[in-house]
Amino acid sequence: MEDERQWVESCLAGDPESFRPLVERYQGRVFGLVRRITGSVEDARELAQEVFLRAYRKLDSYDRSRPFFTWIQTIGANLARDRLRRRARGEPRAVADFPGRAGGAPDPVEEAARSEEAERLRRAVAELPPEHRALVEMRYFEGLDLSEMEERTGLPRTTLKVRLFRLRKDLGKRLTS
Amino acid sequence: MMTEPREPGVCPDAPHDVEDLLDGLLDPSDETAMLAHLATCDVCREARDDEARLRDLLGAPAGLLDEVMDLVRQEPWPGHVRTRRMHPVRWVAAAAVLMVATLAVLLVGDGRDGGKGNDPAPPALAGEDREARSVASARARDLVRRARIFLAAAGHAPRSTLRSELEMSGLAAVVDGTDLEGLGAADRDAVRRVALLGEAFRNDAPVARAEIAMLTEGLR
Numbered sequence: 209m210e211d212e213r214q215w216v217e218s219c220l221a222g223d224p225e226s227f228r229p230l231v232e233r234y235q236g237r238v239f240g241l242v243r244r245i246t247g248s249v250e251d252a253r254e255l256a257q258e259v260f261l262r263a264y265r266k267l268d269s270y271d272r273s274r275p276f277f278t279w280i281q282t283i284g285a286n287l288a289r290d291r292l293r294r295r296a297r298g299e300p301r302a303v304a305d306f307p308g309r310a311g312g313a314p315d316p317v318e319e320a321a322r323s324e325e326a327e328r329l330r331r332a333v334a335e336l337p338p339e340h341r342a343l344v345e346m347r348y349f350e351g352l353d354l355s356e357m358e359e360r361t362g363l364p365r366t367t368l369k370v371r372l373f374r375l376r377k378d379l380g381k382r383l384t385s
Numbered sequence: 386m387m388t389e390p391r392e393p394g395v396c397p398d399a400p401h402d403v404e405d406l407l408d409g410l411l412d413p414s415d416e417t418a419m420l421a422h423l424a425t426c427d428v429c430r431e432a433r434d435d436e437a438r439l440r441d442l443l444g445a446p447a448g449l450l451d452e453v454m455d456l457v458r459q460e461p462w463p464g465h466v467r468t469r470r471m472h473p474v475r476w477v478a479a480a481a482v483l484m485v486a487t488l489a490v491l492l493v494g495d496g497r498d499g500g501k502g503n504d505p506a507p508p509a510l511a512g513e514d515r516e517a518r519s520v521a522s523a524r525a526r527d528l529v530r531r532a533r534i535f536l537a538a539a540g541h542a543p544r545s546t547l548r549s550e551l552e553m554s555g556l557a558a559v560v561d562g563t564d565l566e567g568l569g570a571a572d573r574d575a576v577r578r579v580a581l582l583g584e585a586f587r588n589d590a591p592v593a594r595a596e597i598a599m600l601t602e603g604l605r
Binding site: 219220222224225227228233235240253257260261265266267268269322325326329330333344347348349354365369374377379380 | 392393395402404405408409410432435436438440442443444445446447449450452453454456457458460462463
């Protein structure tokens with residue numbers, strides 16, 4: 209957590225590039241979180257951007273005695289639930305202050321192929337037995353590292369590595385079959 | 386060169402875990418050692434490629450990091466709020482509110498104004514010091530009381546009502562110009578959160594209910 213505090217301090221001192229390692233570290237978890245809540249990959253991408261942007265804007269209100277992820281998790285959960293409520297009411301997306309997706313547009317053909325493969329993989333994950341699916345979700349949807357998975361599951365690291373190895377192979381086979 | 390793994394996916398020669406490498410958890414020297422091992426170990430390389438593929442397909446989409454950073458670079462630096470200068474009209478409003486608060490305190494006497502009074506009682510002081518302390522304390526408590534009322538309404542009242550309340554109470558201006566010394570941590574937090582909302586309202590920035598909920602969390 210010390211490195212996180214330093215990155216936050218650097219951002220507040222005027223160096224936006226110090227925000228990069230924070231995004232890099234937590235993008236998977238944030239994306240997984242908002243995708244789980246909204247059930248939409250497209251919404252999740254946009255919301256994940258918004259979560260980090262809002263966190264950056266409010267960085268001076270972040271309580272540095274708490275883990276950074278706990279803070280952005282709250283922002284992410286609130287934004288995702290808000291999106292769901294708006295969707296249920298048929299309201300348009302409330303992102304008027306949001307400048308839209310940044311960066312260059314991805315190659316549409318490449319993007320479509322990747323989306324299709326990702327969708328097949330997600331279906332394959334959904335068909336896994338619950339205890340295996342839980343490990344995949346922890347690792348790839350929530351973005352937990354091995355130590356966090358050890359803590360969450362109570363399984364030794366070696367057991368987790370072996371199970372993940374087998375799951376990767378299993379999912380790879382399902383994808384190609 | 387590689388040793389046959391005793392357990393599938395667990396290379397006995399690997400100095401570190403492939404997962405930790407991809408998670409960016411290794412120190413530079415450990416990372417170098419692991420990369421050197423990967424160059425010679427088919428088992429670990431295959432594990433690394435499989436892991437990277439699943440992360441790519443199931444984790445955050447490719448390009449998200451750069452997209453976020455492009456947005457971040459367009460933002461003013463997040464510390465700017467603290468150094469923002471207040472509009473002269475706001476100073477006038479702040480002064481007016483402070484005068485009213487001071488008068489109220491003088492009329493009431495000792496500043497026991499019905500505030501929640503979470504802070505420990507100040508030490509006994511004599512004469513002018515005590516009076517000054519009492520005024521400051523009452524002002525601070527009044528501020529906190531207003532902040533808490535505002536925050537209690539913030540989760541459900543229409544935005545137009547909140548905005549008008551913020552303007553009429555002069556709370557945002559007071560928040561900007563008030564020395565928070567002497568307030569307890571929870572009260573400071575309440576005032577600071579109102580300041581953030583006030584800042585957004587005054588700048589006409591959309592404030593989502595989720596954001597209000599976050600700012601008011603634990604304060605009602």
